[in-house]
Amino acid sequence: MQLTSYGAALEVTGSQHLLEVNGKKILLDCGLFQGRRQESFDKNSLFSFEPSEIDTVVLSHAHIDHSGNLPTLVKKGFTGVIYCTEATQSLCEVMLLDSAYIQESDAEYMARKHPDTALTPIEPLYIHEDAELALKSFKGKPYDKPFEVAPGVTVTFREAGHVLGAAIVVLDIDDAGDGKKKRLVFTGDLGRYRLPIIRDPYPIDQTDYLLCESTYGNRTHDPIEEGIPALARVINRTIKRGGKIIIPAFALERSQELIYSLHILIHEKKIPDNLPIYLDSPLANAITSIFKQHVELYDEEIKKEFKNHNPFIMRQLRQTADVEESKNLNHFIGPCIIISASGMCEAGRIRHHLKNNIEDPKNTVVIVGYMAENTLGRKIVEGNKQIKIFDHMYKMNAEVVIMEAFSAHADMNDLDGYIKPINSLKKVMLVHGEIDQSEPFAERIRAYTGAETIVMKPQVTIDL
Template sequence: MKVTVFGAAGAVTGSCHLVEAAGKRLLLDCGMIQGSKVEEAKNALPFDFDVKSIDAVILSHAHIDHCGRLPVLAQYGYHGPIYTHRATADLLPVMLEDAASLAEMDAERRNRFHKDGHNHHKPLFTRHDVGQVVRQLERLDYRKPLTLFPGVTVTLQDAGHILGSASVRIVTEDAGETRTLVFSGDIGPLNTPILADPDPFPSADLVLMESTYGGRLHRERAATVQEMGEIFDAAWKAGGNILIPAFAVGRSQELLYWFAKHYEDWNLGRWRIFMDSPMASKVIEVYDRHEELFDDDAKVMFHGKPHPFHLPNLKYTTDVEDSKAINEHNGGCIIIAGSGMCNGGRIRHHLRHNLGSAKNHILFVGYQSVGTLGRLLVDGIDSVKLFGDDIKIKAHRHTIGGLSAHTDQAGLLEWYGAYSGHPRIALVHGEDDARKACALALKMRFDVDAQIPAYAETLSV
């Protein structure tokens, strides 16, 4: 068996890995590259492998950096099966249709400013392409092995990252030899609200593991919860708004869980709470259909009051005019909106109206990739230009690490430590500093030499 890393090598987006074994070629994920305009332009480039030779795709979860180039793959001629967990299959159309809509609007906007015919911009993919991908989906359950081809068996287990997220095991038998590859997908922390804990496999010959936070430890969740309560109180006393850039899948739902759990503690009844994301509203419908995947605490909470998705002062805004109306409120609003890295979506309009006032607070509750507006804000940029306006940033900025959907270095080591014999390991889906730090920690803890593959590097299994 061989695996070639065609994405997320030295970066946390663009997950894509080619597996060759038993005469078959499988693709693990086909994600969108996110970050600067230069990086995102790579999404339109041809793939560095023969698309028509792919026999099957296996998708770990529905975040766009893992699934976002599937429609492009279809454009290049892949019309075979895409195997994924059934909850991911329900989330995927929501994610991809939103991405297609944004791409179509962006192309239309660009063409409006270039009417000479020399700059005809096309969207990366359309809703028609998304329909093709949806028709290719094959739904799987956790812990139920499936033989894809003679000598090739795939099993999914819960990665605890978002609803339907999976770690993937591929077992191949070829010429009397059995080999096992495990791809971690994105691994969530233990005791994440709503979700079950990550469920590692018992053994492998090679583990391909994410390392997003391979170089750091998260704050204790209790300290994070206390900090959020303090921020809400300070913002209320100042008469300000709170903006939370959040991914529509996972983080938005977890935030509402915490709001329900601490509704009284944080005195949230005094706020107007807006979920300003059409996509997040659709995602919540999918969560409601998959309560069997919730952990025990969530099952209890979702049958009590207040219900996380139906707080008494929570408003879902899907209409553009309703979204604009939010910015007529100069204080007293908690606004959750995408995109999670501030590179697009409605959050940019809210930032435009709120960054210039010291009474407002911005909470970053997820990873901010290099080159994104979110990362620039986290790193302390003094001013920003949004929709033609130069804005001097006065709003308070907070990074709430304890709510990450990715586990930290300690969690990664614990997940890997469950594998018998401490098998070979290669680190992907992390910036190089994080990968190096994680490799050092693995060496010190388990005396293993983790590989740090470069783009297009092939590993033997």
């Protein structure tokens, strides 16, 4: 059997790994590469393999860098089944349509801005109909129940503890036809222990091969426990000044973690219970509804804390329905919390809230997520005093608070703790990380497991 990484090799986005076994081609993830516009368009629109030859896709989770290029795959001829967990299927139903909308509006914007540049892609990567077609191929499967994806290849989804529905993909493979099974485990994105809402990552006790993410292979995070009390301090300080708290947040998981955290703070009377909380993002609202439904995936802690009460239903929470309601927030007087997308402030309603609020020193902007280079969010994190939004300069007079406790990725200690107990490891392949994170991680794995450990290079096939 052979494995080739076509994306998320020496980089973090565009997760795509092809497993060839028993004459079948199984694609693990089909994520969108996210980077500079032209490079992204080229990478995402041209596959280095023939989509029609792929037999099956196994999807680890709904994040766009893992699922976002499925509509292109289907558009280019893939006709097989896309297996994922049931929650991932529900999430993709809203996230892939949202992604299609972004592709369409982006192409429209570029066509308007550069009508005469031949180089600029003015065709969207895919449209609504392509995403809808891809969604028809999805087959949701429960966690912990093995199922066959190809002759001699069984898959079991295990909790990854990363975002709702995220799975560690365990493949049990009989590639010699002699009944002797080899195991390959694909971590997808591995979460953190004690992350709110969802369960901890499922411990794998044995595998021959491990295809492992390495986003934070050489970095540690602030402890999760520091997040909620830090949030309370910022909120109370801002209320005292009579200001608003503006939080850019990713629509999946981060927005729900914030709602959950605020709910806990209200329960414990650490913040006033008459403080309005606005979730102002259509995507985050749709995803929150999916979180409300998947009670079976909550961890024991949340069940204890909320008993028969749903953590995502509270009277203080207002989920804005339309643009009008969102605009009305501009005229709201007095303290409130506004959680809005996009997470890196590059698109969506958050830009309006920043524009309207950052010049007032009473207000606070709370950064709870990763901000990539060249994004508006990164400019805020870097402490710029002048911020450009919609082609206008605004003075950053508001307080800026950066909280690193809210991360959904395992850090180096979590990763080491996850791998050390695994028995009979023969080979570890590292993906989904930049070289400064993957290389030192590979060194450590070699030292504590003795297993051959390689950092996967793009389009280089390895034998297993």
